[in-house]
Amino acid sequence: MGEIRNFKSGNQDEPPPHGVMPRRLAAIIVGDIASYSRLMQVDEEGTHVRVKRIERDLIQPSIVEHHGSLVKTTGDGFIAIFDSPVEAVRCSIVIQQNLVGRNASLPKDTRIEYRIGVNLGDVIVEPDDVYGDGVNIASRIEGIAEPGQVYISGAIYEQIKHKVVCGYESLGDRKVKNITDPVRVYRVLPDADAVGRPRGRRENVLIFLLSAAVLIMATGVLWYLLAQPGRVGEQAAAPNVVAPVVSPSPQPPPREAAAQAPQPSPSLASSPTPVSAPSPSATPVREPEMIAIRGGSFAMGSNDDPTERPVHQVAVKPFSIGKYPVTVQEWNECAAAKACGFTAIGNDDAPVTNLSWTDAQQYAAYLANATKKPYRLPSEAEWEYAARGGTSTKYWWGDKLQQGMAGCKDCGGGAAEQPVKVGSFKPNPFGLHDMGGSIDQWVEDCWHKTYQGAPNDGSAWSGGDCSSHVLRSGSWKNDSRYVRPSNRDGYDTNVRYPTHGVRVALSP
Structure with a gap:
């Protein structure tokens, strides 16, 4: 969202008159469209229509569904407040995941992607706006978020860490503009298992490299044996020589083999035949009890x-x-x-x-x-x-x-x-x-x-x-x-x- 527009901290030169400053503790969502200026430059009318449609069909209903209030839209973003930090984060996840589906069929440079920041703070609420450092921090967190991501403050994390089943990646303490103390920031991973995936990918790469090395070594040994003059003929001429490595082991009947290994059928995994028309020879589908x-x-x-x-x-x-x-x-x-x-x-x-x-x-x-x-x-x-x-x-x-x-x-x-x-x-x-x-x-x-x-x-x-x-x-x-x-x-x-x-x- 760049510079904060229409947000005012509590230390303004001319504070609102006494009696119109209701305060409340709230979870604040600030969302902003990444690369909005570029999108508008390429297709001003089309981008405007798409943004308004997203606000109408996705952002506003999601906020209402999660018991929040849309404070205002800002052309390229929005601000919403919630009584519950849990519902604020859930709403943010829903918005981002639905946008993934909307963008799936679009070229990357035309996608509308939001950065979202969420913070918990004491704010001043007026009929058409909300003020205070709590809003400013949410906006600053949004500003460092990546497109399509939800970043939350440490205050939100402490409230939701055992209530919303997500993965969380700590990004450490961040110094943000116009805020005295550093802010602890976390990136939300909607799939809790995503935390362990990078390690799994590294392990898979290592296994692949080790397997490739073994295969190369085995190929070299086989080439050496075959290259020896008369080696194969001598082995074939010796009637008492047994070669157990190449002797096929007896295979169990198909029914017995199926009983020994109750696993998903390889034929189902590799066959292009649609499920609606299984081939007569396919292994029967495992039905739930x-x-x-x-x-x-x-x-x-x-x-x-x-x-x-x-x-x-x-x-x-x-x-x-x-x-x-x-x-x-x-x-x-x-x-x-x-x-x-x-x-x-x-x-x-x-x-x-x-x-x-x-x-x-x-x-x-x-x-x-x-x-x-x-x-x-x-x-x-x-x-x-x-x-x-x-x-x-x-x-x-x-x-x-x-x-x-x-x-x-x-x-x-x-x-x-x-x-x-x-x-x-x-x-x-x-x-x-x-x-x-x-x-x-x-x-x-x-x-x-x-x-x-x-x-x-x-x-x-x-x-x-x-x-x-x-x-x-x-x-x-x-x-x-x-x-x-x-x-x-x-x-x-x-x-x-x-x-x-x-x-x-x-x-x-």
């Missing part, structure tokens, strides 16, 4: 949170649902078949994470196409009915939290950096594992802030604004309030988040 649910009527929701009201009676038809959340191994078979958008990392038996709702739909569609069975995401009503397991208590095991029954921050077992393998906790009365804690789980329904007008037949609620969809279960990073079967939340449809996963359902 499913539990049949009889169906019935239950009281959905609770009075513990406004989003869970009103409690209403719902009749659910018979269906099946995954015994466990979808695992890394199951997801990566879909990725190998080119039907899912990325290859997951982690243990094969751990739940796959960092999924958007769109990703979850891709996996369900992959299963449906490959098996010709009606796999899908469960509806919100089906999920809660299955999670309750026929009970009506606060948790499926009773009204009080019991240690070791679910994977959450205060559920016992100590803090974890990642979800444990599926099935590590006791199943509910329906035989389902991890229906509370472990990972957040996408369902079919669009997000609605309450149950007013919700269907009562167990079907997915698809009406309204579907820019966000419903998540259930809570995760290993949340506390026990999120483990309740009635707990619900919403998140942006096309944005990946490190605690979000999926569990599939199957129609009769």
Whole structure:
């Protein structure tokens, strides 16, 4: 944003009159378009229209969705304030990740990319502006951010480091213009696993170089042996000489080999055949273990949170649902078949994470196409009915939290950096594992802030604004309030988040 425009610190020569200086502690977002002057010079009208569209369709709705207030736009940027530092950072991540999608098909020199700075400070709020050093620091942090990145102050980091599942790269203390004390700055990495990736890439390069060296040495030895006069003929003429290195070992029958190595099929990983039309010789798709649910009527929701009201009676038809959340191994078979958008990392038996709702739909569609069975995401009503397991208590095991029954921050077992393998906790009365804690789980329904007008037949609620969809279960990073079967939340449809996963359902 360059020089701060229309921002005023608290030491102005003529302070506002007494009585019009309401102060509040707020998380401040300052965003600014990188290379705005160049973009305007190339295409003034087109750039202006695109910027206004981004403000209208992305920035303003994201701020509202995360309970913030847009203070103003500045032509090439914006300022917003939030009561919650967590929501401010989440909003910043959503804006940047959505811009990545918008820019994907555009030439690099025409992309509109924002730099975003976030700070926590005591500010003066007026109807159309906000003032104070807290705003100035946010602006200075934005000024040193890279295009497409979110930089935050140490004050924000201390508030969110255990609440927003991100990676954080400390950039140290920075001296910023017109601010007396240095400011601790962090770069936000929306994918928490990104912190370890540079080291992984270096290790991969080292392994590649070592492998190449071994291959060169082996080639040299083979050339030397073959170059010896008569060596090969002498070996062939000796009837008692055995060459075990080149003797083929007996191979197990195909069925036995498959049983010995239950891994994603190499033919699926390399075959260009679409998943919707698997070849007859392809290895069958690994289907998730499913539990049949009889169906019935239950009281959905609770009075513990406004989003869970009103409690209403719902009749659910018979269906099946995954015994466990979808695992890394199951997801990566879909990725190998080119039907899912990325290859997951982690243990094969751990739940796959960092999924958007769109990703979850891709996996369900992959299963449906490959098996010709009606796999899908469960509806919100089906999920809660299955999670309750026929009970009506606060948790499926009773009204009080019991240690070791679910994977959450205060559920016992100590803090974890990642979800444990599926099935590590006791199943509910329906035989389902991890229906509370472990990972957040996408369902079919669009997000609605309450149950007013919700269907009562167990079907997915698809009406309204579907820019966000419903998540259930809570995760290993949340506390026990999120483990309740009635707990619900919403998140942006096309944005990946490190605690979000999926569990599939199957129609009769």
